[in-house]
Amino acid sequence: MFAEAAKSLRSQHERLSELDSVAGDGDHGTTMLRVAEQLEHAVDPSSSKNLQSILRDTGWSVMGVDGGASSAILGTFFAGMADAVMGEDSMDGHELAAAFEAGLRAVSRQTKAQPGDKTMMDALVPAVNALRLADSASKTIPDAVEEAASAARSGAGSTKDLVARYGRSKFLGEKTRGYPDPGATSIALLFSGFSAALATERKS
Numbered sequence: 001m002f003a004e005a006a007k008s009l010r011s012q013h014e015r016l017s018e019l020d021s022v023a024g025d026g027d028h029g030t031t032m033l034r035v036a037e038q039l040e041h042a043v044d045p046s047s048s049k050n051l052q053s054i055l056r057d058t059g060w061s062v063m064g065v066d067g068g069a070s071s072a073i074l075g076t077f078f079a080g081m082a083d084a085v086m087g088e089d090s091m092d093g094h095e096l097a098a099a100f101e102a103g104l105r106a107v108s109r110q111t112k113a114q115p116g117d118k119t120m121m122d123a124l125v126p127a128v129n130a131l132r133l134a135d136s137a138s139k140t141i142p143d144a145v146e147e148a149a150s151a152a153r154s155g156a157g158s159t160k161d162l163v164a165r166y167g168r169s170k171f172l173g174e175k176t177r178g179y180p181d182p183g184a185t186s187i188a189l190l191f192s193g194f195s196a197a198l199a200t201e202r203k204s
Helices: 002-011 013-023 028-040 051-063 068-081 093-108 121-136 141-161 168-176 182-203
Strands: none
Touching: 002 013, 002 028, 002 182, 013 028, 013 168, 013 182, 028 051, 028 068, 028 182, 051 068, 068 093, 068 182, 093 121, 093 141, 121 141, 121 182, 141 182
16 A cells, blocks of 8 residues: 555656645655655565554654655654554454544644645545545445545545645635645545555455
């Protein structure tokens, strides 16, 4: 999942920087390339680390990326996932949803942003909610993550019609309307990568 998420971010990094140039300094795509690198190195097949250690270490690595709020939030999310109760080397659907919810709670302690504020939360919150709903409906993990990816894409797309309320973008007011938020778009790319990885696993 991390490898495919990294691939997804890499494939769109130029677009992410273009979106960021509308109301930011245009370096979001570069930041996401650095995040992708950390995700690619997150899992060492020869390592004896359990899932919680992998998630926590990945979170700290992503937080160490020099990318301002976006890398800090993503790092907090991954590290926060490790707070959930899970197996040593595997998770069922309920544990997976719980881990993503734990990550979202960790992020919510760091920011007051909510869906509608034109931030990463516009994609992250609906994605995590979709995971929980899918688990409650006893759907398979690939199906649950696919629904989460769809929710993230819809959430990211909705930011095109919003006005930014956080970060330097908020000072541009109405000028931020008409463009999707780069952070929310990155979240959608992450979840699309997660879903692609599980779809490949299912086919094999």
